[in-house]
Amino acid sequence: MQDLSSYPLELTGPDVPMVRFMNVRKTYGDFVVLDDLNLDVAAGEMVTVIGPSGSGKTTVLRMLMTLETINGGVIYVDGKPLTHMPKNGVLVPADAKYLRKARSSIGMCFQHFNLFPHMTALENCMEGPVQVLGLSKKEARERAEELLSMVGMIEKKDQHPARLSGGQQQRVAIARALAMRPKVMLFDEVTSALDPEVIGEVTNVIKDLVTKHNLTMLMVTHQMGFARDISDRICFFFGGKIEEQNTPEELFTNPQKERTQQFLSAVKAAD
Amino acid sequence: MQWDWQFTVEILPRMLWATVNTLMAAGIGYAIAAVLGLIFAMAQRTRFRSLTVTVREVVEFLRSTPLVLQIFFVYYVGPEYGVSLSPWVAGMIAIGLHYAAYLSEVYRGGIESVSKGQWEACTAINLSPAQAYRRIILPQALPPSVAGMGNYLISIFKDTPMLSVIGVAELMQAANAIGGQNYRYLEPYTIVGLVFLIISLFSAALIRSFENWIRRKLGMY
């Protein structure tokens, strides 16, 4: 068991970040995926994670969604521990009940959408609000319809996912996540499974979110142009560590580390 | 020996009554198996390793020993331990347990066919595990399970004659009794065969259309 006594039970002070990874370590058996990760995301900030395949980008998001347990360190969300809970004045690994409450401020969209195939677009967006938040059917429907309008999917609200294109499914998935009113949204390569001609309809929705809503966002993407347009900060991951991070302008035009330069020129060559 | 129509008509009411009993035995047995099978399947998916292993062993045991032995066991060995059951109750327990083992495997296959991404989406919208099962996973596990569930419905129906060994008044038992009393077996056994054939074919067709219906209903094409 790691010694957690040095970790605060709660983050306090004037600028508590919305998300804080503090010395986070993730391993699969002997294989170290992330080693001593420290990363803060401020409230309302849009941070994009880039890096080569296998560098641990998806793992960062999955840990935050509590889809993976961590092997060291603590993750805080909105000042409160996410992966751990206070007990007798120290942090201990969170139990299922605590996790369920703690993850309620986080939403996630996946590469392969993962819509519920037996439910219509509307039902997909109502499920969480009705079952988890306890909204009435009527309230949940209003909220879902509003969000489906926002992502341009209101005309298709009664269709099942099998009848929707990839871009349409991903937009419904975004609406489904937003219906839970998360404070933090996670996007893991949400355009990677899409045909090139429909990528724009999904990126436009995300751009809209960035400009019109005060969400904190953490995104993984291989689309450098898109990342550059909308991010406040870019983190370049390499081998389970943040190799370099900076504003998009700085990182893309003036990368400091050799590995960043190599990665960016390789990506440019591929485009 | 010639087919005797008058005898046929005479025994028809008794055979009909036995058919009702057969259908009831199959129905009750299947209902027990369907519920217990789900419990067996879910028990193998919990975090508790010893529970998983125990249930696995029980399922394996039930599947690897003959149904007729299990029927005898419940009916004749039970009383030696002070558990005396009527033929009906003993028969339903035995057949329900036996088919629960098979159905649990069908359910397990269905549940495992639901992608990991569905579970992750459930976590992402913060459904509880029970809600995830009830609302998301089991409905999707149903369509791929229907064919297997239907096969076992027909199997259980065809296995009900085994209940005659402990004296449950189903079709086989009635046919044997009628045959023994009248020294005529052709008509009663032929009727048994026809009843089984007709009901099996009818059920198979019904199951197929149910499978299509459920897929359409759940929007999975």
Ligand SMILES: Nc1ncnc2c1ncn2[C@@H]1O[C@H](COP(=O)(O)OP(=O)(O)OP(=O)(O)O)[C@@H](O)[C@H]1O
């Ligand atoms: N369940 C697992 N078991 C073992 N190793 C895993 C598991 N999940 C991920 N890994 C490993 O962890 C490393 C980081 O994986 P991750 O999915 O975070 O990479 P990524 O940066 O998202 O890559 P990509 O760009 O290909 O999506 C990889 O080397 C991967 O093989």
Ligand SMILES: [Mg+2]
């Ligand atoms: Mg990835």
